[in-house]
Amino acid sequence: MENKCGCWALLKRGLTGACKSSASKDSANTIPRTSLVYDAATETRYLNASNRELCPPNEAKLSSDNPDPLSTDNKSPCQLLQFTFQELKSATGNFRPDSILGEGGFGYVFKGWIEENGTAPAKPGSGITVAVKSLKPDGLQGHREWVAEVDFLGQLHHPNLVKLIGYCIEDDQRLLVYEFMTRGSLENHLFRRTIPLPWSNRIMIALGAAKGLAFLHGGPEPVIYRDFKTSNILLDSEYNAKLSDFGLAKAGPQGDKTHVSTRVVGTYGYAAPEYVMTGHLTSKSDVYSFGVVLLEILTGRRSMDKKRPSGEQNLVAWARPYLADKRKLYQLADPRLELHYSLKGVQKVSQLAYNCLNRDPKSRPTMDEVVKALIPLQDLNDLAILSYHSRLSQQARRKKKYEGTQQHTNAASKSIRDSPLNTGKQRCR
Numbered sequence: 001m002e003n004k005c006g007c008w009a010l011l012k013r014g015l016t017g018a019c020k021s022s023a024s025k026d027s028a029n030t031i032p033r034t035s036l037v038y039d040a041a042t043e044t045r046y047l048n049a050s051n052r053e054l055c056p057p058n059e060a061k062l063s064s065d066n067p068d069p070l071s072t073d074n075k076s077p078c079q080l081l082q083f084t085f086q087e088l089k090s091a092t093g094n095f096r097p098d099s100i101l102g103e104g105g106f107g108y109v110f111k112g113w114i115e116e117n118g119t120a121p122a123k124p125g126s127g128i129t130v131a132v133k134s135l136k137p138d139g140l141q142g143h144r145e146w147v148a149e150v151d152f153l154g155q156l157h158h159p160n161l162v163k164l165i166g167y168c169i170e171d172d173q174r175l176l177v178y179e180f181m182t183r184g185s186l187e188n189h190l191f192r193r194t195i196p197l198p199w200s201n202r203i204m205i206a207l208g209a210a211k212g213l214a215f216l217h218g219g220p221e222p223v224i225y226r227d228f229k230t231s232n233i234l235l236d237s238e239y240n241a242k243l244s245d246f247g248l249a250k251a252g253p254q255g256d257k258t259h260v261s262t263r264v265v266g267t268y269g270y271a272a273p274e275y276v277m278t279g280h281l282t283s284k285s286d287v288y289s290f291g292v293v294l295l296e297i298l299t300g301r302r303s304m305d306k307k308r309p310s311g312e313q314n315l316v317a318w319a320r321p322y323l324a325d326k327r328k329l330y331q332l333a334d335p336r337l338e339l340h341y342s343l344k345g346v347q348k349v350s351q352l353a354y355n356c357l358n359r360d361p362k363s364r365p366t367m368d369e370v371v372k373a374l375i376p377l378q379d380l381n382d383l384a385i386l387s388y389h390s391r392l393s394q395q396a397r398r399k400k401k402y403e404g405t406q407q408h409t410n411a412a413s414k415s416i417r418d419s420p421l422n423t424g425k426q427r428c429r
Contacts, residue, residue: 080154081166083119085173088112088132091121095134101184104231106145106247107136111180119166130165131181135174145247146174152223152246160212162234162244181234181242186293190230191302196334199341200378201239202297206349207374208241209233213290214367216249217283224250224260224281228289229270229303230296250281269303269314274361284361290370291356295319298349300334316357323354330384339385345377346384 091112092099101109110132113122122128135142146167153164168175183189186205189197197205209228216223227248234244253260260281264271272288275281292303295315301308303315312318322328329350333341352373358364365373 080150080164081119081177083166083168083175083177085168085170085175087114087119087121088168088175088177091130092132093124101131104245106142106245107134109133112177114165114177129180131178133176133178142247143174146176148249149176149246152249156216156219156223158212158215159240160208160215160242162242178244181244182237183235183239185231186233186235186241186297187230189235190296190300196300196336199337199345203345203349203374203377204239205233205235205241206294206297207371207378209243209293210290210367210370210374212241212243213286214371216243217286217367221251222253222283224283225286225289226250226281227266227270228286228293229267230293233293253282269316272361273359282361283367284364287356287364287367287370288361290367291353291364292316294349294353294356295332298334298346298353299332300336319353320357323350323357333384339383341384342377342380343382343384343387345380345382348373348377 089095091114092110093112095108095110099111101111103109112130112132113124113127114120114130115122115127135146150164150167153161157163162181163179165177165179167177186209213225213228216225225243225246225248227245228243232243232245234242236242248265250260250262262279262281264276264279266275266289268276270289270292272285275285275288292315295301296303299315299319301312301315301318304313305315306313319332322332326347329347330343332350333346352365352370355363355365356370
């Protein structure tokens with residue numbers, strides 16, 4: 001039997017009850033700044049920070065951040081299905097370990113199967129394949145993120161946002177049911193696969209993710225994603241990108257407000273420095289994060305990698321000098337691609353990343369502008385490998401021509417030396 005989510009008030013009461021014991025002022029400990037523009041020295045201190053969550057679990061429990069869900073007075077997410085815990089337990093094979101798709105700060109994600117026209121579990125390989133995310137039972141912060149996820153994805157629908165199918169709220173159990181994304185995360189394809197992700201797929205994924213962010217920022221009630229990174233970009237069987245994990249998403253500034261003041265959460269290496277320093281959140285914070293991911297797509301390097309030499313551990317710090325010098329741009333391209341990428345594409349992506357990472361957030365492009373810049377890059381076919389072979393061919397032709405000229409010159413010289421006239425002249429002497 002299909003159960004529609006007719007108990008949205010239950011979610012709201014659950015959040016209210018959970019938060020009563022932990023209410024603190026938002027951004028109470030933020031440091032005031034006179035400007036959101038920061039200098040190179042400040043950036044260096046930020047970029048040298050360790051690769052850790054900006055808000056560790058033990059701090060998260062002590063910090064309150066109202067997820068600012070969208071108004072639900074007239075917009076209850078009634079398209080969502082309400083599952084029982086037993087249904088999801090059966091759908092995932094009793095949450096068996098071999099069905100685990102991944103793990104995050106929220107909890108485990110399991111692969112499962114449900115019937116097409118309802119919430120009933122289905123046999124593995126039949127019905128609809130889903131991803132079931134379970135909340136760790138001991139996290140107040142996790143409950144807030146769970147409510148934010150239901151609230152945002154229950155109302156926001158776009159081809160580049162992962163589809164939330166339903167949820168389960170039963171006693172202390174909190175679960176979410178999503179569409180299953182066949183190819184997993186962009187992170188896996190960039191950093192954990194031996195075969196490099198083709199350039200055309202990288203551009204397609206970057207464009208899809210950009211469209212997802214542009215949709216969030218451009219609505220009548222803007223949403224700031226706040227946790228844009230490769231592990232949150234999921235891919236379907238055709239490599240279409242969809243943003244997932246809206247637990248940290250936050251309603252953007254309204255009216256004449258320029259920013260939202262909030263506690264700082266996210267992941268070092270992706271979060272915008274001005275947001276980390278001030279707690280002032282804007283849509284340009286997402287643009288900075290997009291710039292970091294664009295660098296990862298371009299270079300095949302992680303945003304933070306402690307295994308690399310000290311000067312290369314932070315991707316932005318390492319790449320910025322190359323981005324600022326057009327003569328060095330091509331040194332950024334992922335060497336695993338072996339020149340199978342567009343020369344103009346690398347140049348355009350590098351320039352776009354440079355603009356997204358601008359130290360002045362107001363000078364960064366909007367995501368709509370980013371989308372417009374990426375669209376033409378899909379059709380470029382000036383592959384570096386072709387240019388390389390063309391140069392080799394030209395060099396070979398020049399060398400052959402030179403050798404032919406030399407042979408002709410040598411033959412002419414020999415002919416002159418062997419000429420009877422020349423011989424006669426020598427005799428006369």
